[in-house]
Amino acid sequence: MSADYLSLWACGLVLLAAWWGRRLAAVGGACGGSVGLRRRWLGCVAVLAAWPGYLAVAGDEAERSDLFTSGMGGYHTYRIPALLGTPRGTLLAFCEGRKTSRNDDGDIDLLLRRSTDGGRTWEAPQVVYEEGDDAPVTIGNPCAVVDGQTQTIWLAFCRNNTDVLFSKSTDDGRTWSAPVDVTASVKRSESGWYATGPGIGIQLKRGPHAGRLVIPCDHSEEREGRRVMYSHAIFSDDGGRTWRAGESVSPHTDECQLVELGDGTLLINMRNYWGRDGGRPERGGRRAVARSHDGGATWSDVSFDATLVEPICQASLISVERPDGSRLLCFANPASSTTRHRLTLRVSFDEGATWPVERLIDAGAAAYSALAWLGEGQVAILYERDDYRYLTYLVVAIEQP
Template sequence: MIGGKVQMKKKIANENAQIRQVELFTSGVDGYHTYRIPAIVVATDGTILAFCEGRKNSARDDGDIDLALKRSFDNGITWQNMQVIADDGDNTMGNPCPVVDRDTGVIWLPLCKNNDRVYVMKSTDNGATWSNPVDITKDVKLSSWGWYATGPGHGIQLKNGRLVIPCDHRESKTLHSHVFYSDDHGCSWKLGGVLGEDTNECEVVETRAGSLYINMRSYKGNNRRAYAWSKDGGITWSEVFEDETLIEPVCQASIVRYDENRVLFSNPANTKREKMTVRVSYDGCRTWTVSKVLNPGPSGYSDLAIAPDMTICCLYERGEADYRETITVAQFNIEWFSKT
């Protein structure tokens, strides 16, 4: 399913600042009007997988939308040509939310069809090939729910092996975040806890103490990120709080554990979709004491991953006039935060 040689996209780098940025998907190229909704994970063999939606005819959230993938075998220095891994004609196959099972090496890819049905695909060869989508809607969606979205961004595996997939849905006219999970390495999936109203796209991280922290897009009207905690692996959640530090334009964001002591967070830290910023927490997501702007201009959705050499990868929507112009991968080390 890989077509062609390893290719290098335009580099917009400042090597002295220990950062490299590469445009992976450019709207209008390779047969798609627009690329959106990035997700990135690292396979057990070190392959980096960058997913997104390829929107065939417009930038709209519906219509003919496929799932696209590019892979890197050398920590993001070069990238393979694009693979189209999910295409169902004029239907929307969207909201990729990959998760890597570190125990089996399988990469699971939950996704949605027309923001209604929930499917999962898997790869047993680090993304080279993929299974056909399997419908798991009855296991992870209540009959009273309408609109539904997996992710977008990545899922996580807990220390005990549980796979947790962040999602959101609409019930009546109210938006809620929720998760679903697997305790048998993807053989079956079960619905987990539902968060309070006016929450939406979300990502999850496991704290050093073993609790889960979920960070969510909020519709409370305050331009601040929402968050909550779980002490039982996502089966139940606390009440929802707002973080006054984490300003947002009502947009998706990403969170990932860097090491035992540090968690990273990325989003457009503004009331408009611009100023992509990466932050660091040293106290389990309670405060965000270090931050640095990755891109001051138009910026949208993002996803974070950690490469085998501990390089931080931020796959994000970026442009000069509009954030939907490209999906760019920025790679930098932890020392980049202290560079001036």
């Protein structure tokens, strides 16, 4: 039986369980309910719980929360989500607030909403940083990482996609320091356009570089009279006080996210321009990946994941270590090779070699996304939907095999 048929079968069970739940609520309210009916319903739920690698929306579909809506708070459009879970259990939802248009440059501020109850409620938006009042200064591409030793949150972002800045919070994201410009230490002279993330960075836990803070980035270089994009990483070995850049990964790669694997290897997953700009159409339409064995300083040759199709767009990726020491990877992007729609969450149980589990999050227009692990088998996703009108938050439950 194909995976599509199995998914349909599982979805049918979900609907059946929901219908029985409503029936039982009605019967229970009228006459105390039926033990037999309850047992049948619980049996259906048990089948779902035992389904290997099953993904389900946690709670009612109506519990999707639009954290940022176009026109809210004086901003024309909200884009470029980043979602970070802190060691204290707080969720930080960052984004760009674009004041006058949907364009990637202009008067753009860096915004944040906090949740201290797992995403059930959210504090009002706050401006983390802006420049020039109404002047067309672009502040964006948020990418945050937590130093687990000090619980300091480091937030990387860019000014006008040229300068690289860091701000930090020592109170779980309530307040933020004045930014420090680290451009001179991380940007090469041949680099032009520059972006951090967007998304999250990681702190390494294994090997000789344990404790290192790593931020995924990308930049442009002029090659034979045209702009070529490259992914790379910047990192700090002194708790965020200083930063330096590693080598570029591959030409025709761009926005990226990275994770640490069980043996300390770094896996970087990148937006892919090989088909459009690199003259290699057979390499297009799927995510580019590479590995580093020295903490992000250098990278292997690029390869391409045939399962992770993409329309040239940002994607999100996190690694989750389970109590038994094994790990899973969660990945989300628009699962189409042509247009930004069909946002899909995928799960790998073998460190990205295969992606046997998938869940369609949104069948409509959807683009950038951010993921955070909530614990107890739940992953949170913040994503752009409905032609960039909303940044929407949703929790998905993962039944792990």
